[in-house]
Amino acid sequence: ETGVTQSPTHLIKTRGQQVTLRCSSQSGHNTVSWYQQALGQGPQFIFQYYREEENGRGNFPPRFSGLQFPNYSSELNVNALELDDSALYLCASSLSSGMREQFFGPGTRLTVL
Amino acid sequence: AQSVTQLDSQVPVFEEAPVELRCNYSSSVSVYLFWYVQYPNQGLQLLLKYLSGSTLVKGINGFEAEFNKSQTSFHLRKPSVHISDTAEYFCAVSDPRLSGNTPLVFGKGTRLSVIA
Numbered sequence: 001e002t003g004v005t006q007s008p009t010h011l012i013k014t015r016g017q018q019v020t021l022r023c024s025s026q027s028g029h030n031t032v033s034w035y036q037q038a039l040g041q042g043p044q045f046i047f048q049y050y051r052e053e054e055n056g057r058g059n060f061p062p063r064f065s066g067l068q069f070p071n072y073s074s075e076l077n078v079n080a081l082e083l084d085d086s087a088l089y090l091c092a093s094s095l096s097s098g099m100r101e102q103f104f105g106p107g108t109r110l111t112v113l
Numbered sequence: 114a115q116s117v118t119q120l121d122s123q124v125p126v127f128e129e130a131p132v133e134l135r136c137n138y139s140s141s142v143s144v145y146l147f148w149y150v151q152y153p154n155q156g157l158q159l160l161l162k163y164l165s166g167s168t169l170v171k172g173i174n175g176f177e178a179e180f181n182k183s184q185t186s187f188h189l190r191k192p193s194v195h196i197s198d199t200a201e202y203f204c205a206v207s208d209p210r211l212s213g214n215t216p217l218v219f220g221k222g223t224r225l226s227v228i229a
Contacts, residue, residue, distance in 0.1 A: 035217075042117075043219050056215070090156055092157075100207060101159055102159075103159075104158070
């Protein structure tokens with residue numbers, strides 16, 4: 001059974017640019033959540049996708065957007081990058097059942113210069 | 114709104130000594146509670162979870178946690194730590210009133226450093 005994978009591992013962008021991060025969910029999981037983990041902080045919920053629809057959103061501006069594909073993989077897009085967007089971006093997949101466990105990928109480290 | 118407070122940002126402990134990592138939550142309703150571990154340059158791994166039932170929860174790698182509703186706490190314990198337990202530990206809550214897998218609200222984390 002393949003776990004959650006994310007790409008790329010590391011990324012360096014400049015302020016104002018756009019970035020796309022990718023996530024492949026664990027086999028059989030239909031729900032994907034994205035979290036932002038700033039240095040020295042706990043992860044913060046960005047949004048969640050269930051069956052290709054956004055199914056909840058945290059306190060992040062609209063320049064953070066996402067997609068989920070029929071195979072349940074997902075993308076996180078960030079437009080007009082700001083310095084404060086520098087963080088580890090974590091993807092978590094889960095079943096939509098009541099087990100409540102989310103399985104996390106290794107993350108993408110984004111640095112905005 | 115739910116929130117989580119991890120009272121210690123760093124906990125140094127000698128190898129084979131016991132350790133307790135403290136977590137308090139704030140919620141006006143019942144909660145689901147989780148502890149995750151993050152090793153350097155890795156994602157989060159679930160150690161244990163409390164959904165209902167027994168307030169003493171056993172997890173992987175010899176860790177356990179006790180849910181205390183009156184004190185709104187969910188402290189993580191291990192009777193004897195190893196060097197390999199050095200990592201960042203996160204406490205998290207979610208809302209059981211919502212269906213499906215609801216967002217996790219995390220604390221800021223506790224850095225456990227095991228000293229040889």
